[in-house]
Amino acid sequence: MTVTLTTIGILGAGQAGSTLARVAIAAGYDVVIANSRSPETLRALVDRLGPRARAASAADAAEAADFAVTAFPYRPGDRLPVEELAGKVVLDNNNYMPWRDGSYPEVDAGLKTIHELRQEQLPTSKVVKAFTHVQFHGRSPVRVPADLLPAVVRLARPAGAPDRTALVVSSDHPEAVRLVTRFYDDLGFDAVDNSPLSESWRSAPGTPMWNHHVDGQSREQLVQNLRRARRPVR
Numbered sequence: 531m532t533v534t535l536t537t538i539g540i541l542g543a544g545q546a547g548s549t550l551a552r553v554a555i556a557a558g559y560d561v562v563i564a565n566s567r568s569p570e571t572l573r574a575l576v577d578r579l580g581p582r583a584r585a586a587s588a589a590d591a592a593e594a595a596d597f598a599v600t601a602f603p604y605r606p607g608d609r610l611p612v613e614e615l616a617g618k619v620v621l622d623n624n625n626y627m628p629w630r631d632g633s634y635p636e637v638d639a640g641l642k643t644i645h646e647l648r649q650e651q652l653p654t655s656k657v658v659k660a661f662t663h664v665q666f667h668g669r670s671p672v673r674v675p676a677d678l679l680p681a682v683v684r685l686a687r688p689a690g691a692p693d694r695t696a697l698v699v700s701s702d703h704p705e706a707v708r709l710v711t712r713f714y715d716d717l718g719f720d721a722v723d724n725s726p727l728s729e730s731w732r733s734a735p736g737t738p739m740w741n742h743h744v745d746g747q748s749r750e751q752l753v754q755n756l757r758r759a760r761r762p763v764r
């Protein structure tokens with residue numbers, strides 16, 4: 531029997547989480563969204579998102595989720611809903627930005643990726659790097675009116691379109707890669723598998739593929755750009 535996954539628990543309701551909620555709802559998913567405070571603080575957002583969205587605590591969003599998203603920076607001290615996310619696929623869309631998040635020596639030394647650290651934080655979940663190099667905001671500078679749309683909307687194309695772009699996916703769990711590949715497709719993107727998580731440095735900020743995060747890249751270009759990456763060691 532095929533089980534259709536429909537409810538996404540989105541932990542993080544900022545620019546990334548709220549925009550992902552919008553595009554997921556447009557693609558037919560239900561969304562339960564949380565921030566680090568309380569559901570009441572998200573009333574205006576869920577009103578805008580409409581009846582397929584509701585706000586919850588992070589634990590309740592995790593509990594309700596068929597799969598989940600962590601749309602906030604990695605911090606080692608975070609208390610995440612580990613039990614509620616156990617056994618579930620968790621999309622991690624965080625980018626390691628030392629100027630914003632502080633430095634993590636094992637990442638800087640090239641011993642681990644930031645997504646392996648997230649996997650350690652959620653040891654019973656299936657963590658998968660996704661959506662890290664597509665912008666959830668408009669293009670700057672604006673050239674045409676469509677540039678005002680978030681890139682995740684502006685670049686979306688139906689399957690088979692000649693100008694469809696691709697997004698990267700990395701995980702230690704093949705089931706998570708399959709799920710994200712389907713989800714990307716639903717949202718208008720091809721997928722390139724760059725697993726396992728230990729290889730996900732190839733799509734970190736500053737890498738050749740990363741430099742295309744404004745206007746996207748084809749599947750073939752993305753594969754090439756991942757190959758051209760050199761591991762930054764700070």
Ligand SMILES: NC(=O)c1ccc[n+]([C@@H]2O[C@H](COP(=O)([O-])OP(=O)(O)OC[C@H]3O[C@@H](n4cnc5c(N)ncnc54)[C@H](OP(=O)(O)O)[C@@H]3O)[C@@H](O)[C@H]2O)c1
Nearest residue numbers: 542543544545546565566567601602603624625662665666
């Ligand atoms: N913005 C983009 O275009 C973009 C693109 C690709 C990747 N990303 C990545 O996406 C992540 C979020 O970026 P953003 O621009 O959306 O940041 P943001 O606007 O600052 O939003 C962060 C959100 O995460 C929530 N949050 C923080 N810790 C949480 C926790 N433990 N549980 C639940 N919610 C929590 C915050 O809630 P409170 O407001 O209550 O603190 C806030 O709603 C970053 O890691 C970024 O690197 C962003």
